[in-house]
Amino acid sequence: MRTHAPIILFCYNRPGHLRQTVESLRMNTLAAESELFVYSDGPKNTADRQRVDEVRTYLAGVTGFRSVxxxxxxxxxxxANSVIEGVSFVLSQFPKVIVLEDDMLSTKDFLSFMNQALDTYASRDDIFSVTGYTPPIAVPGHYPHDVYLAPRASSWGWGTWADKWAEADWQVSDFVALKTDAAQRDAFNKGGNDLWPMLAKQQQGVIDSWAIRWTYSQFRTGAYGLYPVHSKIKNIGTDGTGTNFTFKSGEYGDELSEGAVTMPPDLRPDDGMIHAFGRYYRLPLLLKLKNKVKYGI
Incomplete structure (x- = not known):
């Protein structure tokens, strides 16, 4: 009998968002059979303490899972540090995990989808992560499957395996070589031409992102992320309240779709899907110019 992947939930100082996330997750058909690990980050300052305390008061009463x-x-x-430490710890105890942050609404079959994907593709060396989220890309009419592969990892409702997570190079030890290799940078940018600028900013200390380093580790091994054609995750943190989201957008996860998904074990990358995916993450010209002038990227 296969056991369900434990769920890891990271939260900080948004009790309202957290409550919606947990309530949505609790409605999943596999919630009562799944262990939930919650990482509550500490306050940055005195002003944050009240909301962090509200978060922890709420968490003390959470039920509906196999254990909390x-x-x-x-x-x-x-x-970034919370995710790297928390995921690493849970994966030292379990072979696979499902990970969310405190601003994700899920369909009732999100956990079922994730467990199905984690079981189906566990032995695939070229798949490093799976996710229940998909950006609103223009899916080519010829594409026949319910899931697809993209050269990028998602940080919105995602999962991975212990052996794949162990491959991550959080220091990006070959960054200097990448910086001088235009062909490799272009290859990395197939998942969106925002990837190289994000990685460069990470190494410059401008941003602190685990996700860009995880995506780069995936790229270095020639691996992909698995996405659904129709999203099972909606982000509600794009209202400006999140740590890493500083703009508002009505674009993210408008479509949520429940229903059975067929996952071919021999699924292969599709050039049309990868092109559509990369186009969605294309940087605006003004931002490209800003990166060049301000950060030398």
Whole structure:
């Protein structure tokens, strides 16, 4: 009998968003059979303490899962450190995980989809991660499957396996070589031409992102992320309240789709899907110019 992947949920100081996320997750058909690990980050300052306390008061009463484990940080670790440490710890105990942040609404079959994907593609060396989210790309009319592969990892309602996570190079040890190799940078940017600028900013200390380093680790091994054609995750943190989302957008996850999904074990990358995916993440010209002038990217 296969066991369900444990769920890891990262939260900080948004009790309202967290409540919606947990309530949505609790309605999943596999929630009662799944263990939930919650990582509550500590306050950055005195002003944050009240909302962090509200989060923890709410978490103390969460039920509806096989078990609930809450980890409360005394000081603020930041999202990147929290994710790397938390996912690494849980994956030292389990072979696979499902990961969310505190601003994700899910369909009732999200956990079923994720567990199905984690089971189906566990042995595929060229698939490093799976996700229940898909951006609103223009799916080519010829594409026949319910899932697709893209050269990018998603940070919105995602999952991975212990052996794949162990391949991550959080220091990006070959960054200098990448910086001088235009062909490799172009190849990395197939998942969106925002990837190289994000990685460069990460290495310059401008941003602190686990996700761009995880995507780069995936790229270095020639691996892909698995996405559904129709999203099972909606982000509600694009209202400007999130740590890493500083703009509002009505574009993210408008479509949520329940229903059975067929997952071919021998699924292969599709050039049309990858092209459509990359186009969605194409940087606006003004931002490209800003990156060049301000950061030398």
């Amino acid at each position: 484990h809450v980890r409360e940080a005394e000081t603020n670790k930041g999202l």
